[in-house]
Amino acid sequence: MVVGLPVKGVRNMSSIEIRIQELRTQIREHDYQYFVLNDPIISDAEYDALMRELRMLELSHREYQSDDSPTNRLYPAIDVQFKKVRHPQVMMSLAKAFKEKEIYDWHSRLDKEIGTEGMAWTAEPKIDGLAIALTYVNGVLVRAATRGNGEIGEDVTANIETINTVPKQLRRDTHIQVPSEIEVRGEIYMRTDEFDELNDRLRAAGEKTAANPRNAAAGSLRQKDPRVTATRPLRFFAYSIGPVSGNWPDTQWETLQALKKLGFSINDDTRRFENFEALINYARAWMMKRDELPYEVDGIVFKVDSLAQQRELGIVGTDPRWAIAYKFEARETSSTLKNITVAVGRTGVITPAAEIEPVQLSGVTVRNASLHNADLITKLDIRIGDRVLLKRAGDVIPYIIGPLLAARPADAVPWQMPTNCPVCGTALVRPEGEVAWRCPNSDGCPEQRKRRLEYAVSREALDIVGLGEQQVRMLVEKGLVSDIADIFTLTPDVFVDMEGFGEKKIANLMQSIANAKNQPVLRVFISLGIHMVADKVAQLLLQHFDSIAAIAGASVVEMSQIDGIGPVKAQNVAEFFGRPGNQQLLAKLTTLGLNVRGGRVAPRGDSLAGMTIVVTGSVPDYTREQIEALITRHGGKPTSSVSKKTTYVVAGSEPGGSKIQKATEYNISIIDWATFMVMVGSEGDVALVTPPVDIESEPPATDMPPAQSRLF
DNA sequence: GTTCCTCGAGTTCT
DNA sequence: CTCGAGGAAC
Numbered sequence: 001m002v003v004g005l006p007v008k009g010v011r012n013m014s015s016i017e018i019r020i021q022e023l024r025t026q027i028r029e030h031d032y033q034y035f036v037l038n039d040p041i042i043s044d045a046e047y048d049a050l051m052r053e054l055r056m057l058e059l060s061h062r063e064y065q066s067d068d069s070p071t072n073r074l075y076p077a078i079d080v081q082f083k084k085v086r087h088p089q090v091m092m093s094l095a096k097a098f099k100e101k102e103i104y105d106w107h108s109r110l111d112k113e114i115g116t117e118g119m120a121w122t123a124e125p126k127i128d129g130l131a132i133a134l135t136y137v138n139g140v141l142v143r144a145a146t147r148g149n150g151e152i153g154e155d156v157t158a159n160i161e162t163i164n165t166v167p168k169q170l171r172r173d174t175h176i177q178v179p180s181e182i183e184v185r186g187e188i189y190m191r192t193d194e195f196d197e198l199n200d201r202l203r204a205a206g207e208k209t210a211a212n213p214r215n216a217a218a219g220s221l222r223q224k225d226p227r228v229t230a231t232r233p234l235r236f237f238a239y240s241i242g243p244v245s246g247n248w249p250d251t252q253w254e255t256l257q258a259l260k261k262l263g264f265s266i267n268d269d270t271r272r273f274e275n276f277e278a279l280i281n282y283a284r285a286w287m288m289k290r291d292e293l294p295y296e297v298d299g300i301v302f303k304v305d306s307l308a309q310q311r312e313l314g315i316v317g318t319d320p321r322w323a324i325a326y327k328f329e330a331r332e333t334s335s336t337l338k339n340i341t342v343a344v345g346r347t348g349v350i351t352p353a354a355e356i357e358p359v360q361l362s363g364v365t366v367r368n369a370s371l372h373n374a375d376l377i378t379k380l381d382i383r384i385g386d387r388v389l390l391k392r393a394g395d396v397i398p399y400i401i402g403p404l405l406a407a408r409p410a411d412a413v414p415w416q417m418p419t420n421c422p423v424c425g426t427a428l429v430r431p432e433g434e435v436a437w438r439c440p441n442s443d444g445c446p447e448q449r450k451r452r453l454e455y456a457v458s459r460e461a462l463d464i465v466g467l468g469e470q471q472v473r474m475l476v477e478k479g480l481v482s483d484i485a486d487i488f489t490l491t492p493d494v495f496v497d498m499e500g501f502g503e504k505k506i507a508n509l510m511q512s513i514a515n516a517k518n519q520p521v522l523r524v525f526i527s528l529g530i531h532m533v534a535d536k537v538a539q540l541l542l543q544h545f546d547s548i549a550a551i552a553g554a555s556v557v558e559m560s561q562i563d564g565i566g567p568v569k570a571q572n573v574a575e576f577f578g579r580p581g582n583q584q585l586l587a588k589l590t591t592l593g594l595n596v597r598g599g600r601v602a603p604r605g606d607s608l609a610g611m612t613i614v615v616t617g618s619v620p621d622y623t624r625e626q627i628e629a630l631i632t633r634h635g636g637k638p639t640s641s642v643s644k645k646t647t648y649v650v651a652g653s654e655p656g657g658s659k660i661q662k663a664t665e666y667n668i669s670i671i672d673w674a675t676f677m678v679m680v681g682s683e684g685d686v687a688l689v690t691p692p693v694d695i696e697s698e699p700p701a702t703d704m705p706p707a708q709s710r711l712f
Numbered sequence: 713g714t715t716c717c718t719c720g721a722g723t724t725c726t
Numbered sequence: 727c728t729c730g731a732g733g734a735a736c
Contacts, residue, residue, distance in 0.1 A: 343722090351722065370723045372729060393727045397723050435730065532732080534720055564718090566733045640727095643717055658727075 016057060020064050023054040027070040028171070028263075031164060068140065068168050082222070083155045085143070087133060089242045091150045091185065094301060095319040097326045100280065103302070106324045107276055110304065113321065114312055116276070120305040122252045123282050124239055124270045126325055128214045128296040129189030130221065132160065133242055139170040139178045146221070150318070159221050162230035163188070171263030183242030184264060190217045191294045193661055194233035211389050211401045212332060213296050238264035239301075250307045272305060283326055290328060299327040332391045334404055335359040337384055340371065340415045344423050346451035347531045348438040352377060352417070354388070354400055362392050369398040373435045374417040381405075385412035423447040443581060449483075450476050452529040456484045459625075460535070461527035462516040466509040474498070483581075484527055485588035487513060521548065521595040528585070530576045532569050540564050541573070547597030548586060552577040608636030608680065612645050616659040617652030619673040634680050642668065650676045 013021070027050055055071045058064060097103050110116050131147035144160035145153040160166055170178050190198070195213040202209045210216035220232035238259045241248070249258055253272045260266050273279040283300055290297055304310050304322040313321040336357040342350050352371040359366055369390060371377055382388060386403040393399055420427055421439035423446060428437045439445050454472045457464040464487070475481040480494055492510055495501040501509075525538045525548050533541070544562050545551045551559075551573065559570035576582055590596050613636050615627050622630070627650075628638040642649060642662040649663040649670045663670050671679075 345722065347721075349721075353723080364725055366724075368724065370728085372722085376729085392724080396725085397727060398725090399723085399728080433731090532720065536719060564733070568732060639718065640720095641718070645717070 016061055017064050020054065020057050020061070023050055023057070024069055026050060027054065028167075028169070031070065031167075084148075084152050085145045085155045086152050087145065087148075087150070087242070088183070091131060091133060091147045091153075091242075092315070092320055093150060093318050094323050094325040095321075096299075097324050100283070103280065103283065103324065103326055106302070109321070110313070114309060118274075119309065120251075120253075120272055120274045121276070121279055122256075122270060122272050122303045122305050123279055124301045124303070125267055125286065125293075125297045126299040126301050126327075127187045127189045127237060127267070128212075128298045129187040129217050130214070132156075132186060132188050132236070134160070134166065134184045134186070136170055136179075136182050136184065138180055139172075141166070141168045156221050158226045159223060159229040160188075162226050163234045163236055165234075165236040165265045167263035169263075171261065173261040176258050176261050177246065178262065179244050179246045179248065181243070181245040182248075183244065184238050184259060184262075185240045185242055186236055186238035186264070188217050188221060188234055188236055189213065189295055190220075190233055191235065192296060193294060193665075196661070198233060212391075236265060237267050239266070251305045252303050252307065252310075253305050255307075287328060297328070298330070299325050301325050329362050330360070331362050332389060332401070333359055333361050334387050334389050334407075335366075337382065337386050337388045337400075337403075339384060340377070340382075342418060342422055344421060344439055344445065344447040344451070346448055346455050346529055348440065348442050348445065348448055350417070350421070350428060350437045350439060352415070354382075356388065356390070359390065361390055361398060366390060366392075366398045369400050371400060374437060375435050377415055381414075383408070383412035383414050385409050421445060421447075443579065446476070453481065453484065453487075455529050456527040457487065457516075461523055461529075462519050463512075463523065464509075464516045465512040466505065467512075470500075483585055483588075485585060485592060488517060488592045488594075517592070517594055519595065521597055524548065524589065524594050524596060525551075528576070528582070530573055532572050537565065537569060549590070549596065552583065552586060608634040611636045611647035613638055613648050613650060614640065614642050614646050614659060614663075615650045615652070619652035630680060642666065648676075 027047075030047055030050070051071065054069070058069060058071055095106075097106065107116065110119065133145050133147070133153065134141060135143040135145075141157070141161065143155060144157045144166070145155055147153050161168060170182075172178065190213040192213055195210070195216050198216060199209040210219055216232070217234060220229050220234055223229045223232075239256070240252070241255060241259070249255055256266045256270060271282055273282065279302065286297075286300055302324050304313065310320070310322040315321065337354055338357060339355040340352050341355060342352050344350060352374060354369040354371050356367060356369060371382075380400070380402045382400060382403050386409075387407040388403050389401040390398055391401055417437055418428070421441065424439065424441050424444060426439055426441040426445065429440050430437050439448065442448055450473060453476065454469055456462055457467040457472065462484075467487070472481075475487075475490075480490065481487055490510075490513065492506050495506045495509070522535075522538055522542060525542060526534060528548075540562055541551050541559070542548075545554060554574075556567065556570040556574050559565055559573060560567050577586075586596070608631055613631050615624065615631075615638065618624075619627070631638040636647075639646070642659050644666050646663070646666070646668050649659060649668055650673065651660065651670050652673050660670060662668075
């Protein structure tokens, strides 16, 4: 480890020393351009060249090394102790508001206290990170402390010094005098994309991953070895000051501008308002914008702009009266894991599900959360009784991120996968190389039969409207239905007197069953519920064999010859038809008059020929299935995940963050719905002029929209 | 033999 | 949306 020698005093400088000083100044200025202004004036390569030259000179001329050199940033030579430190001025907490009304209430209070005539406010996004206080003496960073309880925090100076966006020296600026002493406060945080990269890296190295960007930031700051912290993508936004000597601007807004001049990143979305309605509008706009930001935001902080007015308003209890945090709906929360139950799926897979103490999470009450598989529970070390961290994937499906180990009760018990099927009692098996445990009793297990029927009538398969989980359960339990064919022989009278079925409902149901008889062969085939055969694989098979009977008669080798179908899938199909009951089922469906052969859909246009398109978010008037059908009919290929081969990502409203992120990463064009509709032709679905095209032919040259620009 | 791309299955709540 | 795993490409 390199230890810097302090160089003190004024004396003649050698040309080497002059060059070193020059380089340091230049690099600091480029850091400022890059990290603070987000507007680098030299390329990364040029920057690296400057760094290299400086590092070389310092290594060959050790006498000129210095602790505050930019090269030193990554290798602080200090051992971290995390000493407790008392904040000279308490770091206060903020009053919280959860509803718009509470913001208006706050305004009324301000009005009552000192009058709001001519008052101005600032609005700053509240980044989900860690509050930190940085002390600078004579422009040099001497101490960094965590907020702790507000009065006493921990000294994390050595770790903070590794962060690029924290200046080790205040920047000299002609417009502002550097205070001899100043405490700068702000938030240490991690960007979501950099957090994901970090987790990928940790996972690859077999290390523990972090649950969210905030925890990752906190964990990174508490590293014993600053060199580890240096590898973490930490960033810093300054938002206020503590004690300061000399002159300092007397408003929050000017404070932020001054901090920016001194070399700190401030949040560019901060605004100043003289009109309270405008401030409310800003808050509303922010709720929408939340997802588009590269970092987690958990609310907005409103402050009275004038520091004089702030002093006048003072503090009540622990919270200042002049500020309020408008909190967004939490997207992550914790609750107690009450129990883990298992469900049997249609393929026999046993899936554990978490039963949790009901809790509010992004607007709904969550009682259950998915747990995927037994291995995951073991890997995360989740125990019954634990306090667990919850999140809604894509803000929809709740899942458990992990246990809060610090809060683990002594009586928390590890969970074990049952050895037998909870429904039919058959001993569970775990196929070689698979994670899932299965109930092997596929034909006999009543739960599997029910689930398969539910799937057969679902939207992806026969789409029988009016038959859902409840109805299927009832029909099976009453012994009225035991396979798909039975559904088509149901008569209206069996529903009379049945709970939940009025005359109208029965008529509708009979109609939708009749309609289902005309479903295309693809849907009939899918409704069989063969493991590993859904939309795409079913299409492939039908294209090659043209009827379900032909597939049923095909050998494993024949099927494996199809591009996209390998031995495993082929084996699965063969096994399915090898079971006698299934051959009979197919015969029954054929007799009932369902479509069991032919029917390839011809493309209606070639505007999307050769393109692979991923849709994310929702658009008006079209369901996801309809959009995918639309893409197919125009010669394109709809897929569900973004990869390097994706041509376009069509983003509707509320697009999925991870898809957009991937698209940006691979430099894939993201187009909106309107643009997409122009591409398929304004009539969209209805335009059917061009004859069917040969899918194998070369795609026509297309004018690609400009590539996405980099964030930095 | 490894990596990348896709697909399928299961999941919550109102 | 997430995960696991099959299949093809290298």
